[in-house]
Amino acid sequence: MNRPGRKPRLAVWKFASCDGCQLSFLDCEDELLDIAGAVDIAYFPEAMRGPIRGTYDVSLVEGSITTAGDAKRIQRVRQRSRTLVTIGACATAGGIQALRNFADIDAFVNVVYASPEYIATLATSTAIADHVPVDFELRGCPINKVQLVEVISAFLCGRRPVTPAHSVCIECKLRGTVCVMVAHGTPCLGPVTHAGCGALCPGYNRGCYGCYGPKENTNLPALSGQLATLGMTRPERLRFYRSFNAGAAPFQEESQRHES
Amino acid sequence: MDDYNDTAVITSEGLQCLIEALLNRSYQVVGPQIRDQAIVYDTLTDIDQLPQGWSDEQDGGHYRLRPRADGAYFGYAVGPHSWKRFLYPPHQSLWQANKDGDRLYFKDERPDPPRFAFLGVRACELNAIAIQDRVFMGDAYSDPDYQARREGTFIVALNCSEAGGTCFCASMACGPEVKTGFDLALTELLNEGPHRFLVESGSPAGLEVMAELPRRNTTRADLQAAWAVVENTRRSMGRTMPDTDIPALLLDNLTHPRWDDVAQRCLSCANCTMVCPTCFCSTVEDSSDLAGTTAERHRRWDSCFTADFSYLHGGSVRQSTRSRYRQWMTHKLATWVEQFGSSGCVGCGRCITWCPVGIDLTEEVRAIHDTSPKGKGEAR
Numbered sequence: 001m002n003r004p005g006r007k008p009r010l011a012v013w014k015f016a017s018c019d020g021c022q023l024s025f026l027d028c029e030d031e032l033l034d035i036a037g038a039v040d041i042a043y044f045p046e047a048m049r050g051p052i053r054g055t056y057d058v059s060l061v062e063g064s065i066t067t068a069g070d071a072k073r074i075q076r077v078r079q080r081s082r083t084l085v086t087i088g089a090c091a092t093a094g095g096i097q098a099l100r101n102f103a104d105i106d107a108f109v110n111v112v113y114a115s116p117e118y119i120a121t122l123a124t125s126t127a128i129a130d131h132v133p134v135d136f137e138l139r140g141c142p143i144n145k146v147q148l149v150e151v152i153s154a155f156l157c158g159r160r161p162v163t164p165a166h167s168v169c170i171e172c173k174l175r176g177t178v179c180v181m182v183a184h185g186t187p188c189l190g191p192v193t194h195a196g197c198g199a200l201c202p203g204y205n206r207g208c209y210g211c212y213g214p215k216e217n218t219n220l221p222a223l224s225g226q227l228a229t230l231g232m233t234r235p236e237r238l239r240f241y242r243s244f245n246a247g248a249a250p251f252q253e254e255s256q257r258h259e260s
Numbered sequence: 261m262d263d264y265n266d267t268a269v270i271t272s273e274g275l276q277c278l279i280e281a282l283l284n285r286s287y288q289v290v291g292p293q294i295r296d297q298a299i300v301y302d303t304l305t306d307i308d309q310l311p312q313g314w315s316d317e318q319d320g321g322h323y324r325l326r327p328r329a330d331g332a333y334f335g336y337a338v339g340p341h342s343w344k345r346f347l348y349p350p351h352q353s354l355w356q357a358n359k360d361g362d363r364l365y366f367k368d369e370r371p372d373p374p375r376f377a378f379l380g381v382r383a384c385e386l387n388a389i390a391i392q393d394r395v396f397m398g399d400a401y402s403d404p405d406y407q408a409r410r411e412g413t414f415i416v417a418l419n420c421s422e423a424g425g426t427c428f429c430a431s432m433a434c435g436p437e438v439k440t441g442f443d444l445a446l447t448e449l450l451n452e453g454p455h456r457f458l459v460e461s462g463s464p465a466g467l468e469v470m471a472e473l474p475r476r477n478t479t480r481a482d483l484q485a486a487w488a489v490v491e492n493t494r495r496s497m498g499r500t501m502p503d504t505d506i507p508a509l510l511l512d513n514l515t516h517p518r519w520d521d522v523a524q525r526c527l528s529c530a531n532c533t534m535v536c537p538t539c540f541c542s543t544v545e546d547s548s549d550l551a552g553t554t555a556e557r558h559r560r561w562d563s564c565f566t567a568d569f570s571y572l573h574g575g576s577v578r579q580s581t582r583s584r585y586r587q588w589m590t591h592k593l594a595t596w597v598e599q600f601g602s603s604g605c606v607g608c609g610r611c612i613t614w615c616p617v618g619i620d621l622t623e624e625v626r627a628i629h630d631t632s633p634k635g636k637g638e639a640r
């Protein structure tokens with residue numbers, strides 16, 4: 001490596017999330033030493049202890065904003081970061097916890113916690129981009145470690161990461177997977193879902209669950225029509241759209257259209 | 261009649277001998293087989309791997325395998341794969357660059373092309389291969405990898421004995437009878453005698469392979485049976501393309517409301533372009549390693565249905581589904597003629613079957629035709 005100057009400082013931040021995306025980072029076993037060689041991992045609570053100090057060249061942000069405290073903390077993270085990259089469905093769309101956006105949060109708190117009076121939480125779970133400007137969003141629940149390495153490599157070279165926003169269907173066709181919708185009648189979110197997983201589920205004869213959120217230019221109403229033809233009921237379709245990316249606008253709108 | 265043109269009759273043992281003769285010539289034999297409830301193309305070594313006793317039911321957005329009682333080896337229509345996977349692979353590494361100090365070293369990353377023998381290439385598919393030949397090696401700027409793969413390929417064609425529910429090769433003048441572009445051509449005969457195949461050679465290489473097969477001479481009855489097979493298929497096409505000047509129709513109707521209508525239904529998922537045996541668009545992607553010492557350029561299939569495809573400085577030119585579908589159809593059926601000398605569609609029906617919402621280009625053309633002030637009344 002013969003890049004001039006000091007190594008870029010990288011930080012990994014956690015908001016409301018399951019830590020799965022951070023674990024994808026640690027899962028980069030083969031590349032981890034190369035990453036550590038290329039950047040100075042200055043803050044990463046899941047992997048090491050270290051104080052927050054100074055500014056960071058790149059911040060990877062996992063998790064959504066669910067508390068007033070986190071809404072303030074993300075502002076400070078943004079101020080300390082030259083480049084801010086959100087990683088995963090929580091950070092880019094609010095995550096599975098965005099199901100609260102469609103329900104009564106107080107009722108949830110009362111059912112779940114023995115002493116609800118100790119719980120201070122917002123009524124919604126929202127994406128990082130709803131609070132601060134985001135430079136790049138890496139999709140997935142969890143993120144794909146190959147794509148994470150790509151984002152870091154691209155950042156180091158100053159190029160745009162190759163994480164195409166087209167459908168999962170394209171990934172099926174590239175790998176030669178037989179379409180589960182057409183050949184088996186299995187409901188699939190692939191035609192409206194952002195690529196990135198390599199068509200993992202259709203590769204195992206399952207429909208896509210939409211882990212990477214909406215692709216660019218979705219047409220959810222047209223897909224709903226086809227899912228109905230395949231025998232999926234209205235409540236089933238509503239639940240199909242409400243999982244890890246329930247808070248992403250096209251999925252949210254289509255699920256709400258299924259409420260009435 | 262060319263001096264390499266000959267015919268003979270073989271049985272299923274002869275078919276196995278054919279596969280072996282090709283394997284002995286170190287071809288990778290690729291043919292139809294069942295995987296994940298569909299008939300796909302993959303390498304094979306034995307006739308037992310062929311989808312004997314299976315047919316398919318096809319319609320817009322619908323494909324199901326169906327058993328058949330007659331034991332036919334090739335009693336189905338085309339499936340989700342096309343031969344383009346092999347001649348023009350979905351992913352291809354182009355070159356690698358390594359940095360050593362201040363110097364860059366470039367390395368051609370393309371592997372030696374495999375030599376394929378394709379078994380069971382339909383008339384529509386032969387026409388599709390001929391179209392891609394014109395695209396990739398029709399002028400001074402040829403694609404060297406495509407050309408090497410193509411020139412090394414041995415083609416065993418097949419006269420269709422079964423038209424699928426979405427087939428319309430007859431109305432595109434691309435089938436069901438194979439005419440040129442093969443080394444050997446088979447017609448599977450199930451009537452007027454025992455289960456057998458009529459074999460025809462179409463090249464010196466084909467004639468040489470044919471001479472090694474256990475065979476008998478062709479009778480008038482065999483030829484008549486083979487003719488009847490193709491005629492029967494021609495009469496059972498699942499779809500038809502309107503018989504009109506399609507380039508003029510589409511280019512005269514660029515603002516027709518039908519484009520808005522289809523955009524309401526289309527998912528812009530790109531399945532139609534991926535399965536089309538003539539669609540040839542690709543993009544290049546660059547990658548670099550963490551150390552910043554190795555970079556690679558890579559090619560992969562792309563589609564006019566994506567936003568990135570028409571990205572120019574500052575944004576994508578075709579943002580709407582309407583503009584993407586219209587680009588696809590007007591290129592395929594209209595501007596292709598001017599560019600490459602033929603329609604870009606061979607009537608294989610894959611884009612209809614494998615569209616998750618069953619959009620049918622023959623229907624879209626018909627709708628524009630029937631409601632266009634200029635076209636009305638000319639078709640059918």
Ligand code: SF4
Pocket residue numbers: 168169170172173178179180181182188189190191199202207208531616
């Ligand atoms: S299986 Fe799903 S993702 Fe794959 S092509 Fe079919 S609809 Fe698209």
Ligand code: SF4
Pocket residue numbers: 532535536537538539592604605606607608609610611612621
């Ligand atoms: S446009 Fe459709 S029917 Fe025509 S060749 Fe392509 S896939 Fe086949």
Ligand code: SF4
Pocket residue numbers: 525526527528529530531532533565614615616617618619
């Ligand atoms: S026509 Fe069908 S297959 Fe093609 S992009 Fe539209 S929905 Fe997808």
